[in-house]
Amino acid sequence: MSAAADVTDVVIVGSGAGGAPLAARLSQAGVSVIVLEAGRAFRPDDHVADELAADIYWMEERLSGGADATAFGANNSGMGVGGSTLHWGAFCPRPDARDLRLRSESGRGEDWPIAHDELIGYIDAVERFIGVSGPARYPWDVGRRYELPPVARNAPANAMARGCTALNITATDAPAALVSRDREQPHWGERKACINCGTCHQGCRTAAKATTDTSWLPLAVAHGAEVRAECRVVDIERDGNGRVTGVVYVCRGERRRLSCRALFLCAGGVETPRLLLNLDLANSSGQVGRNFMAHVATQVWGRFDADMRMNRGYPSSLITEDMMRAGDADHAGGYLIQSLGVMPVTLATNLARGAGLWGRALVDLLDDYNRLGGIGINGECLPSDDNRLTLADETDAYGLRKARIDFSYGPNERAIDAHARKTMTAIWEAAGARDIFAVDRSAHTIGTCRMGQDGDRAVVDADGRSFDIDNLFICDNSVFPSALAANPALTIMALSLRTADRFLATRG
Amino acid sequence: MNRVYFLHALGASAREWDQVIADLGDVGACVPLCLPGFGGSPDADLDVAGLVDWFSEQVAAHQPQSWAVVGHSMGGKIATLAAARARDGDPAFAGLAAVVLLAASPPASEPMAEERRAEMIDWFANGRIGPDEAATFVDANTAQRLPEPLRTQAIADVERSRRLAWTGWLKRDSREDWREAAGTLAVPALIVAGGEDGDLGEDAQRRLNLPHYRNARVEVVAGAAHLLPYEQPAAVATLIRDHITQAFGRALPAPFVALLASDRVSRGTRAVMTERHAAPPRGKVLSPQQRAVLAALIETVLPGAADPVDLAARIDAMLTSGIGDGWRSAELPADAEGWTSGLDTLDHLSSSFADASPADREQCLQSIADETADTEGGAFDPRQMRLWFAEARSEIARQWMALPATMARIGYDGFAVGGDGPHKQGYRLTAADMIEDWQQLEVQA
Incomplete structure (x- = not known):
């Protein structure tokens, strides 16, 4: 172990949506910050436009159980400087006010300990910094403005628009965290306008898509922060009072020590609780690992007579929020519908696994790739005692026990799934699709270290501070008390800024 | 159009291939090249990188869609390093389908006695190689004296060698160590040695060239020393034809190769697609029986669409690498054990899945998917079998869809x-x- 004194005010573990905005804001306030990232650093044009070769995912094995076992790997887990923002879809609807008050509204789920108005203030700051393209008028929030015009619709988006119009469902260009025009990003350089290449999930090669390595991290570094790539945190050191004094990490085989006054875990909804459980930390509530949530992400597919070539263009270029609280809903919460552009390998695995296809039916569909089109949802998931992350007996290369995640839909998720299938099938029929079928799928890793007012029911308070250890903070999707229908990254970045402000306001 | 480039040995010329090409028949357009400073071409002082650059210009001049290279002796070093550039996504070498090495100089420094090297360099002391020196060179490199008029032609070509090219190879190029750049190559290779060759005989080929090719075989031609194309043209032609015909047979369609070579594709993407189109590294997890069951499973999951043996090899390679898709069912053991147990249970279920009729296989898989299969006596229970089958068909579909040949089949251009x-x-x-x-x-489908 290195003997050299290595000291900083704040260590942030993880460089994605949770860690990076925080790193920037703390650095701007004069706090010394070191970000430790398990993965390596990329330049945008290092990314490879190939689904198997793209190396921006967390591919270390996780065990998935339960009736609706969720897929990890390329489905939802990032690795590299930028974290999951390297592969995220950049689809960035704002969180719905009703979703933050779901318990008050429906008696189910949880309320968030943060007011929607306050969160939206931070969302607005995030959007202004990273650059979001969207429609001139957002039908479900007419006062909202997006900096940049929407990106081009692709064939599935046009089909969805057609189907929605026929059914009197409002749909519009999706808010997308990418730049539809060349745009200067402070401390980084010019991000080129989106070229409609369709490879957002394999890594954006033009930096059109907002990722933390081309936005927040350069801002942080410009204010003195340091980002250390390929550094895996394996231990957290404490003093006699249980306060964090530093971390131990492994960098290219060498164990190193780094002292800090405060520690922020921003490693995502699986790695953050896995580390805490492995170290038996911050868990007097017994809540670490509990209430794992994944969005209901059912898709509906069909064949079109037209040449669709859905790999072209920004994949999720159309949205409707009409189902956020459907009139005929038999479930709490709601869902967003988006048009889909799915690459061949991802589609093939989804059809084989999620649609249960094989044989002639599978080959015929894949051969027809250029004529397929799909739509999908992002639906609320309620926290449940049955869904949790625990430690498996197997260990990883660092001797830490692997994560096991058990996940099963409850009645509410089933009701959302059924409602969405019906709605999307109707839209696709109206759009002219044939041979329509659905694919089971869930997405995102949410919950496991939830925030709340009560230290018996939550791991961290509304500021992200551990109830057990006052200089340990968590800021990533693991703190979400409920899933929210909106995709999580925008909200994570907003929480990240808020966590930084709360830290600065309350530090001793 | 398929093309075959021929790169000759030190002191030879494009003419060394005349009889081989005549014996080859129709394998594609044959392009025998004269290296700079040989066969009457202008002299040039090129190091190995310069020679590979020169070769890239020759290939680019023809814009072949699929091509092979046959490299003899010093030409073999150029051929291997061209293959390495193709592997690394160099657009100039896109479309390389096969490599043939004849008594080839390796990427490493070529084994050569120093006194012999000095003697051959010294032949230029008076400005040019004399007829006696040329005759010595030819006769020393053949198992038996070449018949006329071949011997006279070979000697004349040695005499035509120019000073910079000749001494540059002996003093510098043959000594340059390119092992790291050559690395491991996936392109199918045929490595031929002369049964009576010296420094570059079978032993040297196995030690110095074979380790760079993971998909190669070594052949030894009897009755030949180093000048194989002159000594045994018919045997050499047969070996080349069999190897190249097979490789061209599985080449990607011409428009696809052209798009892959274009500037719409990044080097990184071109490199991974080139690598993936070649045969996978050898897998070591599955037994021959498990491979056969897996091939039958693949045939049932993707009937008529995939090459079941090739795809089974890819899945074995994936299992051997230990790199999976980032997760697995908590109810199944680790991937290697999961697949062997799943395949064994599948075979047990249907009392030889590999030999079952398509209808019986289909019925078997349906019962697994429904969890109604009677797995009594198998390694997995019905629920595990259902979960494993979901994982297996997903992995089969994933590996198949990622193949450049499949992208070509569905008319997919999203890599460009x-x-x-x-x-x-x-x-x-x-x-x-x-x-x-x-x-x-x-x-294409």
């Missing part, structure tokens, strides 16, 4: 959306029924 220039080239048109001029791939 970038390039390495400052301005990446995506799609201008994204709406249905509108494509751009460069989108020329036809659905």
Whole structure:
């Protein structure tokens, strides 16, 4: 172990949506910050436009159980400087006010300990910094403005628009965290306008898509922060009072020590609780690992007579929020519908696994790739005692026990799934699709270290501070008390800024 | 059009291939080249990188869609390093389908006695190689004296060698160590040694060339020393024809190769697609019986679409690498054990799945998917078997769909959306029924 004194005010573990905005804001306030990232650093044009070769995912094995076992790997887990923002879809609807008050509204789920108005203030700051393209008028929030015009619709988006119009469902260009025009990003350089290449999930090669390595991290570094790539945190050191004094990490085989006054875990909804459980930390509530949530992400597919070539263009270029609280809903919460552009390998695995296809039916569909089109949802998931992350007996290369995640839909998720299938099938029929079928799928890793007012029911308070250890903070999707229908990254970045402000306001 | 490039040995010329090419028959357009400073071409002082650059210009001049290279002796070092550049995504070498090495100089420093090296360099002391020196060279490199007029021709070619090219190879190029750049190559290779060759005989080929090719075989031609194309043209032609014909047979369609070579594709993407199109590294997890069951499973999951043996080898390679897709069912053991147990249970269920009729296989898989299969006596219970089958068919579909040949089959051009220039080239048109001029791939299926 290195003997050299290595000291900083704040260590942030993880460089994605949770860690990076925080790193920037703390650095701007004069706090010394070191970000430790398990993965390596990329330049945008290092990314490879190939689904198997793209190396921006967390591919270390996780065990998935339960009736609706969720897929990890390329489905939802990032690795590299930028974290999951390297592969995220950049689809960035704002969180719905009703979703933050779901318990008050429906008696189910949880309320968030943060007011929607306050969160939206931070969302607005995030959007202004990273650059979001969207429609001139957002039908479900007419006062909202997006900096940049929407990106081009692709064939599935046009089909969805057609189907929605026929059914009197409002749909519009999706808010997308990418730049539809060349745009200067402070401390980084010019991000080129989106070229409609369709490879957002394999890594954006033009930096059109907002990722933390081309936005927040350069801002942080410009204010003195340091980002250390390929550094895996394996231990957290404490003093006699249980306060964090530093971390131990492994960098290219060498164990190193780094002292800090405060520690922020921003490693995502699986790695953050896995580390805490492995170290038996911050868990007097017994809540670490509990209430794992994944969005209901059912898709509906069909064949079109037209040449669709859905790999072209920004994949999720159309949205409707009409189902956020459907009139005929038999479930709490709601869902967003988006048009889909799915690459061949991802589609093939989804059809084989999620649609249960094989044989002639599978080959015929894949051969027809250029004529397929799909739509999908992002639906609320309620926290449940049955869904949790625990430690498996197997260990990883660092001797830490692997994560096991058990996940099963409850009645509410089933009701959302059924409602969405019906709605999307109707839209696709109206759009002219044939041979329509659905694919089971869930997405995102949410919950496991939830925030709340009560230290018996939550791991961290509304500021992200551990109830057990006052200089340990968590800021990533693991703190979400409920899933929210909106995709999580925008909200994570907003929480990240808020966590930084709360830290600065309350530090001793 | 398929082309075969021929790179001759030190002191030879394009003419050394005359009889081999005559014996080859129709394998594609044959292009025997004269290396700079040989066969009457202008002298040049090129190091190994310079020779590979020169070769890239020759290939680019023809814009072949699929091509092979046959390299003899010093030409073999150039051939291997061209293959390495193709592997690394160099557009100039895109479309390389096969390599043939004849008594080839390796990427490493070539084994050669120093006194012999000095003697051959010294032949230029008086400005040119004399007829006696040339005759000595030819006779020393053949098992038996070549028949006329071949011997006279071979000697004349040695005499035509120019000073910079000759001494540059002996003093510098043959000594350059390119082992790291050559690395491991996936392109199918045939490595031929003369049974009576000296420094570059079978032993040297196995030690110095074979380790660079993971998909290669070594053949030894009897009755030949180092000048194989002169000594045993018919045997050499047969070996080349068999190897190249097979490789061209599985080459990607011409328009696909042309798009892959274009500046719309980045080097990184071209390199991974080139690598994946070649045969996978050897897998070590599955037994021959498990491989056979897996091939039958693949045939049932993707009937008529995949090459079951090839795809089974890829899945074995994936299991051997230990790199999976980032997760597995908590109810199944680790991937290697999961697949062997799943395949064994599948075989047990249907009392030889590999030999079962398509209808019986289909019925078996349906019962697994329904969890109604009677797995009594198998390693997995019905629920595990259902979960494993979901994992297996997903992995089969994933590996198959990722193959460049499958992309070609479905008319997919989504890999050609970038390039390495400052301005990446995506799609201008994204709406249905509108494509751009460069989108020329036809659905093959």
